[in-house]
Amino acid sequence: MRADASRTQQTPRPTSAPRPLDPCGIVIFGASGDLTARLLMPALYDLAETKNLPENFYILGAARKPLSPEQFRNQMQAAVNEFGRFRPEDQSKWKEFAQRVNYFPVDAKKAEDYQRLREHLKELDRQYGVPGNYLFYLAVPPGLYSPIVEQLGGAGLAASGPRGRGWTRIVLEKPIGHNRESARRLNKQVCEIFQEEQVYRIDHFLGKETVQNLAVFRFANGIFEPIWNRNFIDHVQITVAEDIGIGHRAGFYEKAGAVQDMIQNHLLQLLCLVAMEPPASFEATPVQEEKVKVLQCMRAVNTGNAVRGQYGPGRIDGKEVAGYRQEEGVGPNSATETFAAVKFEIENWRWAGVPFYVRTGKRMARKASEITIQFRDAPLTLFACTAMQPCEPNLLTLRIQPNEGMGLRVIAKTPGLDVIGHSVQLDFAYSENFKQESPSGYETLLLDCMEGDPMLFARGDWIERSWELLDPLLKVWAENPPKDFPNYSAGSWGPPRADELLRRVARQWHLR
Numbered sequence: 184m185r186a187d188a189s190r191t192q193q194t195p196r197p198t199s200a201p202r203p204l205d206p207c208g209i210v211i212f213g214a215s216g217d218l219t220a221r222l223l224m225p226a227l228y229d230l231a232e233t234k235n236l237p238e239n240f241y242i243l244g245a246a247r248k249p250l251s252p253e254q255f256r257n258q259m260q261a262a263v264n265e266f267g268r269f270r271p272e273d274q275s276k277w278k279e280f281a282q283r284v285n286y287f288p289v290d291a292k293k294a295e296d297y298q299r300l301r302e303h304l305k306e307l308d309r310q311y312g313v314p315g316n317y318l319f320y321l322a323v324p325p326g327l328y329s330p331i332v333e334q335l336g337g338a339g340l341a342a343s344g345p346r347g348r349g350w351t352r353i354v355l356e357k358p359i360g361h362n363r364e365s366a367r368r369l370n371k372q373v374c375e376i377f378q379e380e381q382v383y384r385i386d387h388f389l390g391k392e393t394v395q396n397l398a399v400f401r402f403a404n405g406i407f408e409p410i411w412n413r414n415f416i417d418h419v420q421i422t423v424a425e426d427i428g429i430g431h432r433a434g435f436y437e438k439a440g441a442v443q444d445m446i447q448n449h450l451l452q453l454l455c456l457v458a459m460e461p462p463a464s465f466e467a468t469p470v471q472e473e474k475v476k477v478l479q480c481m482r483a484v485n486t487g488n489a490v491r492g493q494y495g496p497g498r499i500d501g502k503e504v505a506g507y508r509q510e511e512g513v514g515p516n517s518a519t520e521t522f523a524a525v526k527f528e529i530e531n532w533r534w535a536g537v538p539f540y541v542r543t544g545k546r547m548a549r550k551a552s553e554i555t556i557q558f559r560d561a562p563l564t565l566f567a568c569t570a571m572q573p574c575e576p577n578l579l580t581l582r583i584q585p586n587e588g589m590g591l592r593v594i595a596k597t598p599g600l601d602v603i604g605h606s607v608q609l610d611f612a613y614s615e616n617f618k619q620e621s622p623s624g625y626e627t628l629l630l631d632c633m634e635g636d637p638m639l640f641a642r643g644d645w646i647e648r649s650w651e652l653l654d655p656l657l658k659v660w661a662e663n664p665p666k667d668f669p670n671y672s673a674g675s676w677g678p679p680r681a682d683e684l685l686r687r688v689a690r691q692w693h694l695r
């Protein structure tokens with residue numbers, strides 16, 4: 184994490200100066216797939232543009248598709264042009280980067296391919312001046328994690344030497360398992376071959392500027408800590424809403440659904456950042472410990488505290504869009520939830536009695552990710568906001584995307600002879616206050632992997648505990664298919680029952 188405070192507990196290190204990185208080879212399994220084209224290669228090119236890659240490095244794409252290195256480079260150039268922060272319009276810059284991009288056909292299930300891969304890596308090491316440091320990125324279907332890990336071990340490619348020479352790290356994409364048992368099995372297998380400190384379980388949300396800002400906001404401003412608890416906070420809302428559907432991902436999404444795709448990872452990570460205790464220092468172990476402790480204080484979710492939904496046809500941005508069951512690859516009776524809202528409770532001294540409401544959905548009214556902290560009302564109502572009504576509660580809103588920033592809703596006096604309150608917004612927007620563009624989550628996290636800083640990654644025990652909280656709910660839902668799907672229109676804020684979840688306790692979703 185670049186904007187890192189000190190790794191010791193002494194004076195924090197100043198930010199932004201590029202740190203020397205070990206030379207390394209970045210090996211992407213799944214190089215012909217969507218993730219590589221849309222997110223990984225653009226992020227790597229952006230890191231090259233901002234001079235944040237090691238002086239000596241190479242990228243090796245691996246997949247079954249029989250591509251020549253030249254064909255792969257051309258595909259990657261097109262992808263970077265379409266999805267990158269920096270477009271390689273300057274051909275000489277792209278050529279310089281592309282010289283380090285290679286492709287090697289591999290069937291991840293075939294042991295002999297790993298022997299060939301090992302020999303090829305040795306050649307590339309010589310060519311690019313890399314002393315056997317490898318970052319293996321698994322951008323493949325989750326069913327391949329286990330065979331790849333095993334084969335890397337079998338080919339002698341998993342061993343890690345001392346820092347700087349001969350290290351190996353492995354990056355696993357979400358999802359890690361589909362319940363506690365499968366996650367535990369995978370973690371166990373991975374940790375029989377790699378040491379835990381070699382394993383980077385990536386959640387790109389954690390690399391986002393605004394998500395990292397959560398920690399800075401909480402732990403760099405002394406004024407919030409005294410009120411960051413059950414005495415002052417009424418409840419917390421976390422929404423990650425997408426306006427897109429599932430695109431071509433029906434194969435994956437039909438088996439996953441909103442809870443597995445979003446809540447088990449992104450939303451629970453956000454919840455932990457809001458709820459965790461201040462870590463002893465801002466480095467991997469203390470931060471990850473505090474996040475696990477939050478999950479340990481939570482009870483498994485029951486169905487009374489959760490709502491599921493699936494979108495039907497509707498309108499988004501003035502255009503008609505199909506319902507989920509009409510999407511390519513989705514069955515006409517699909518029971519997969521594309522929306523979920525869950526109430527979590529954290530049973531510790533800071534949070535007892537403060538509900539955390541989280542919701543996520545596809546094809547919602549707009550794309551927006553926000554955390555809202557609703558504070559308790561003033562103990563006595565001395566002012567009205569209109570002649571008849573009490574004032575609205577104080578809200579702190581942390582906008583993750585879009586319009587990244589923060590807002591605080593307070594009550595001010597309306598100008599005039601009468602004393603009448605009015606809600607006003609104190610606001611901070613990243614785009615207005617900082618002129619430089621933020622790196623993508625993947626840029627930040629890829630750099631962290633190269634630096635060997637696992638702070639922004641999920642630890643194995645965190646993943647297992649997060650599944651443990653959700654398994655009972657998923658089991659009941661699987662055994663009781665919904666009778667009311669589709670139950671929200673594309674372009675809305677989800678099913679009415681999600682509103683009811685809050686309305687029955689006299690609350691409401693603020694983001695809409």
Ligand SMILES: NC(=O)c1ccc[n+]([C@@H]2O[C@H](COP(=O)([O-])OP(=O)(O)OC[C@H]3O[C@@H](n4cnc5c(N)ncnc54)[C@H](OP(=O)(O)O)[C@@H]3O)[C@@H](O)[C@H]2O)c1
Nearest residue numbers: 213214215216217218246247248290291322323324325356
């Ligand atoms: N796409 C996203 O936005 C996104 C976001 C978060 C997480 N993820 C995760 O990232 C991973 C990849 O997702 P994706 O969307 O990129 O999937 P994808 O488009 O289906 O790509 C899968 C890749 O795996 C390769 N592959 C499949 N079987 C293989 C085998 N036996 N040997 C070697 N390579 C093999 C495929 O290449 P060949 O067919 O040529 O072998 C392809 O390059 C998944 O675990 C997904 O859950 C994706």
